[in-house]
Amino acid sequence: MDNTPETMETKSRNIYEKFQDWILAKKNRLSHQKVDRSWREEDEYYTFNIGGFSGGTKDRPEFSARYYYEISQLIDVISEYDISAERSLEIGSGYGRVSPWIGRHSSDHYGVEPNSKVRKKSQKLYPGITWTGDRLPDLEFEQESFDLVVTWTVLQHIPPSLIQESIEEIERVTTEDAVVLICEETVGDAGSHTWPRSVESYKEAFADFTLIDHKTRTVEPTYPEHAGEIMIFKR
Numbered sequence: 514m515d516n517t518p519e520t521m522e523t524k525s526r527n528i529y530e531k532f533q534d535w536i537l538a539k540k541n542r543l544s545h546q547k548v549d550r551s552w553r554e555e556d557e558y559y560t561f562n563i564g565g566f567s568g569g570t571k572d573r574p575e576f577s578a579r580y581y582y583e584i585s586q587l588i589d590v591i592s593e594y595d596i597s598a599e600r601s602l603e604i605g606s607g608y609g610r611v612s613p614w615i616g617r618h619s620s621d622h623y624g625v626e627p628n629s630k631v632r633k634k635s636q637k638l639y640p641g642i643t644w645t646g647d648r649l650p651d652l653e654f655e656q657e658s659f660d661l662v663v664t665w666t667v668l669q670h671i672p673p674s675l676i677q678e679s680i681e682e683i684e685r686v687t688t689e690d691a692v693v694l695i696c697e698e699t700v701g702d703a704g705s706h707t708w709p710r711s712v713e714s715y716k717e718a719f720a721d722f723t724l725i726d727h728k729t730r731t732v733e734p735t736y737p738e739h740a741g742e743i744m745i746f747k748r
């Protein structure tokens with residue numbers, strides 16, 4: 514057996530490095546588990562966790578990448594369709610991750626979020642936006658209140674028993690020339706809190722609107738699945 518001090522040092526360095534890899538892998542697994550559990554802790558809402566987001570990215574670099582890709586695409590769609598609003602509404606705004614980017618293209622922007630914990634965050638961070646705690650299918654707004662309505666990964670969490678009513682509620686609060694922009698999961702099996710619906714089924718459900726385009730949602734390249742579609746509807 515070679516027990517020279519140099520060999521012993523190499524051996525212990527190898528063991529140390531393996532141990533470090535093991536700790537890192539364990540930490541990653543734990544952070545995934547923590548993220549995945551959090552939506553259940555939020556009761557019935559599938560929602561964003563403060564500092565991360567449920568069932569989503571596992572660390573800050575991935576979160577930053579997701580944010581970069583999603584916001585770039587949102588800005589591109591807004592610019593391509595020349596979207597600007599007098600009064601706009603984002604339904605299911607979470608802690609306001611996407612909200613200010615929509616608000617930039619509107620004279621008067623509203624965010625609706627039933628989860629008061631995350632809504633309080635957005636209220637503090639974006640005081641120029643009006644926040645309410647409504648919840649689909651019941652919005653406390655008069656009919657034809659908004660010329661732009663956005664849902665970003667929200668309708669996919671509304672159960673089959675409430676989805677048509679929720680879409681009719683969106684139609685009720687929109688003006689005659691409104692744009693509705695939705696970004697939702699479209700493929701895969703239904704889970705305990707997510708119901709992917711095809712573009713075709715959204716097209717049918719938004720009976721008062723015409724689907725003018727749809728694009729695959731772009732997220733970080735390490736995301737393992739299809740991330741859904743952005744759909745643009747006009748009256």
Ligand SMILES: C[S@@+](CC[C@H](N)C(=O)[O-])C[C@H]1O[C@@H](n2cnc3c(N)ncnc32)[C@H](O)[C@@H]1O
Pocket residue numbers: 558559560561604605606607608609610611625626627628631647648649650664665666667670671
């Ligand atoms: C996956 S999060 C998306 C949050 C935000 N749109 C974003 O992209 O950062 C889904 C959000 O929809 C909200 N939500 C769930 N059911 C809702 C309902 N029936 N009406 C309005 N919002 C709802 C949740 O509380 C949660 O904040």
